[in-house]
Amino acid sequence: MPSIQLKTPSASYEIVIASGLVKTLPARLKKLKAGKPFRTFLVTSPEIWGLWGKQVIAAFGKESPTVLFLPAGETHKRLRTLESLLEQMAAAGADRDALLVAFGGGVVGDVTGFLAAIYMRGVAYVQVPTTLLAQVDSSIGGKTGVNLAAGKNLVGSFHHPLAVLADTDLLNTLPAAELRAGLQESIKAGIIRDPKLFGYLENNADAVLGRDAKALTHVVAASVRVKADVVANDERESGLRMILNYGHTLGHAIEAATGYKQLLHGEAVGWGSIAATRLGLMRGMIGKDEADRIIRLILRYGPLRSFKATAARLVDLTSSDKKKRSGTLSFVLPAKIGEAVIVRDVTREEMLAVAEWTLELVREQGAAAKQKQKRK
Numbered sequence: 001m002p003s004i005q006l007k008t009p010s011a012s013y014e015i016v017i018a019s020g021l022v023k024t025l026p027a028r029l030k031k032l033k034a035g036k037p038f039r040t041f042l043v044t045s046p047e048i049w050g051l052w053g054k055q056v057i058a059a060f061g062k063e064s065p066t067v068l069f070l071p072a073g074e075t076h077k078r079l080r081t082l083e084s085l086l087e088q089m090a091a092a093g094a095d096r097d098a099l100l101v102a103f104g105g106g107v108v109g110d111v112t113g114f115l116a117a118i119y120m121r122g123v124a125y126v127q128v129p130t131t132l133l134a135q136v137d138s139s140i141g142g143k144t145g146v147n148l149a150a151g152k153n154l155v156g157s158f159h160h161p162l163a164v165l166a167d168t169d170l171l172n173t174l175p176a177a178e179l180r181a182g183l184q185e186s187i188k189a190g191i192i193r194d195p196k197l198f199g200y201l202e203n204n205a206d207a208v209l210g211r212d213a214k215a216l217t218h219v220v221a222a223s224v225r226v227k228a229d230v231v232a233n234d235e236r237e238s239g240l241r242m243i244l245n246y247g248h249t250l251g252h253a254i255e256a257a258t259g260y261k262q263l264l265h266g267e268a269v270g271w272g273s274i275a276a277t278r279l280g281l282m283r284g285m286i287g288k289d290e291a292d293r294i295i296r297l298i299l300r301y302g303p304l305r306s307f308k309a310t311a312a313r314l315v316d317l318t319s320s321d322k323k324k325r326s327g328t329l330s331f332v333l334p335a336k337i338g339e340a341v342i343v344r345d346v347t348r349e350e351m352l353a354v355a356e357w358t359l360e361l362v363r364e365q366g367a368a369a370k371q372k373q374k375r376k
């Protein structure tokens, strides 16, 4: 059973990756609270509860948690959802002994983490990630928050969970498109920090996409190690942690430009990673062979859905990027497979050129997907 310890200046916790963890959830929560009294509030969405609620209830037996719901999807990662959950907590009599359990994907995890950060000025929570994306990335590292119309994750806080319990059985019900989108964050981890993970994803695509248990566990554990290592070295994103934002500068702009409802986060990150790779190539920072390998791998784990936007709009939307300081935007670019660098001198003209190039690829891929559909 892979178990990874994440230690930062403000927290230390275990990330467990294993089959069957849901069954042991109540015992694990008790152990985490070390004999102190607590009341469990489990936050999820109705769809996930419909699939897994019975198993959770069976595991808790007589000590059922209070279940709080938020609607599924990125469009609900908003302050109004948070307010409704805060009111539900108060109405249910939650006090500072409340222990929140985020039982869902990245949206449930980010919202629940923020809820835990601000309810009564802070209560404890545990992440039980149910999507591949949440298991490899979002449940780890303490970034919590919600979107504004102006941009992604513009309101939030750093608040670490007491533990991350990633039950790989939960992935059995995950739609294929969600699995593929989540794997884009694992590809990102390979590009920025782990050439072995990148090679594994290249050589084992059929097994990974076919949900071979050993292959998936390998990818989840390797991705978690990358994330935990980066966060341990720069908890508050003052430098190194920015590399986890590879592909997100344009990726977040694509999500905002499409109203947070056309593309999955992982798909937008896939397009954004392609753009960052192209920019690295344009600047002569990475060789053509390696850039081609990156783009090929991203598309292999696709299809990434197409979307419509103008290059100017996408570039304008990068102005709300949180990597921007004193008016200068930092960009994460590849130096080679397994190494990313942060650059601060990318011009608007360069961004426009790379956005145009990426939008052309989006059109090409969209047309190819339509042809494929017609032939079926």
Ligand SMILES: NC(=O)c1ccc[n+]([C@@H]2O[C@H](COP(=O)([O-])OP(=O)(O)OC[C@H]3O[C@@H](n4cnc5c(N)ncnc54)[C@H](O)[C@@H]3O)[C@@H](O)[C@H]2O)c1
Binding pocket: 045, 047, 048, 051, 072, 073, 074, 077, 104, 105, 106, 107, 108, 110, 130, 131, 132, 133, 134, 137, 138, 139, 140, 141, 142, 143, 144, 152, 153, 170, 171, 172, 173, 174, 175, 178, 181, 182, 264, 265, 266
């Ligand atoms: N905090 C971080 O460090 C961090 C990192 C990466 C991404 N994120 C955020 O995570 C979010 C994306 O997360 P996501 O991709 O998990 O999306 P998501 O949370 O919207 O979940 C995707 C869909 O899968 C469904 N689902 C969840 N678990 C399921 C299961 N086991 N079986 C069947 N269906 C299931 C959900 O109901 C939803 O419809 C974005 O908001 C992104 O900004 C945060």
Ligand SMILES: O=C(O)C(=O)C[C@@H](O)[C@H](O)[C@H](O)COP(=O)(O)O
Binding pocket: 137, 141, 143, 152, 153, 185, 237, 241, 244, 245, 248, 322
């Ligand atoms: O944990 C991080 O740091 C990341 O950047 C991980 C990203 O995959 C994630 O999407 C994150 O939420 C983006 O953070 P943001 O600060 O750019 O909103």
Ligand SMILES: [Zn+2]
Binding pocket: 137, 185, 248, 265, 269
């Ligand atoms: Zn992300």
